[in-house]
Amino acid sequence: MSILDVKILQDYIRMCNDGWLQGWHERNGGNLTYRMKAEEVEACKPFFKEPGPWVNMGVTGENLAGEYFLTTGSGKFFRNVILDPEHSIGIVEINEKGDSWRIVWGLEGGAKPTSEFPSHFMNHSVRVKATDGACRVIYHAHPANIIAMTYVLPLTAKAFSRALWQAATECPVVFPAGVGVVEWMVPGGAEIAMATSEQMKKYDAAVWAHHGLFCSGPDFDITFGLMHTIEKAAEIHNLVMATSGGNVRQTITDDNLRAIARDFGVTINEEFLD
Numbered sequence: 001m002s003i004l005d006v007k008i009l010q011d012y013i014r015m016c017n018d019g020w021l022q023g024w025h026e027r028n029g030g031n032l033t034y035r036m037k038a039e040e041v042e043a044c045k046p047f048f049k050e051p052g053p054w055v056n057m058g059v060t061g062e063n064l065a066g067e068y069f070l071t072t073g074s075g076k077f078f079r080n081v082i083l084d085p086e087h088s089i090g091i092v093e094i095n096e097k098g099d100s101w102r103i104v105w106g107l108e109g110g111a112k113p114t115s116e117f118p119s120h121f122m123n124h125s126v127r128v129k130a131t132d133g134a135c136r137v138i139y140h141a142h143p144a145n146i147i148a149m150t151y152v153l154p155l156t157a158k159a160f161s162r163a164l165w166q167a168a169t170e171c172p173v174v175f176p177a178g179v180g181v182v183e184w185m186v187p188g189g190a191e192i193a194m195a196t197s198e199q200m201k202k203y204d205a206a207v208w209a210h211h212g213l214f215c216s217g218p219d220f221d222i223t224f225g226l227m228h229t230i231e232k233a234a235e236i237h238n239l240v241m242a243t244s245g246g247n248v249r250q251t252i253t254d255d256n257l258r259a260i261a262r263d264f265g266v267t268i269n270e271e272f273l274d
């Protein structure tokens, strides 16, 4: 028996590989964190090592004190996670103040959690609050079409939410609140973490201009599915713009969007409808 026989590790590794297969993780692009359940921590504990030193994150999430997270390593390639999990991913424990982590498994050879750990951590903190504890997954990827859209649309939640909803009929059902947008910022620190978590108070996904997308959810299926749905809608949007030269003949109307929401029993964000 090894820690790699524990189901949550297998599911996490599968999600990393699925993202790689989609083409969303060039080189070390993207990162994935998962807030472990108590029984999953117990199943993994026999394989923990002597913990490393506490490392301050520059952000605080008091509601995450004492939690354990699976995380990808900084500079590690999603492509390699399935081949070499011990060096590519790890488990970190959060201290009692909710402002520092220490490594308890994996990230071998001096590796560290993703440079976006502060953003993941603050997103977990606000999504845990917003979902009454249901949110467990934060996923950052570099899908090409949603990034391309950030060069042509206004960088507002309204512009992106409407364009994506109109690109595919299922979109308003999958993300009825819409998506947030964060203007271009230097990645990897506390400032972008705070700006992203502000958006994540209202939305379960946030676009990073000229960089990528953050998605959240209660499990790997829902979170991967959200990334996939948004990127597919972005691809359709870009195909329509490229083939039509911007002269769109017809689209899903605001009343159509309201009708979908009504029949599927979701509350669409009326702020973005005319």
Ligand code: 13P
Pocket (backbone or CB within 6 Å): 028, 029, 030, 031, 072, 073, 074, 075, 076, 113, 114, 115, 116, 140, 187, 188
């Ligand atoms: P890491 O390799 O530190 O996870 O960074 C990749 C990335 O996508 C930065 O935004």
Ligand code: ZN
Pocket (backbone or CB within 6 Å): 029, 030, 140, 141, 142, 187, 211, 212
């Ligand atoms: Zn990135």
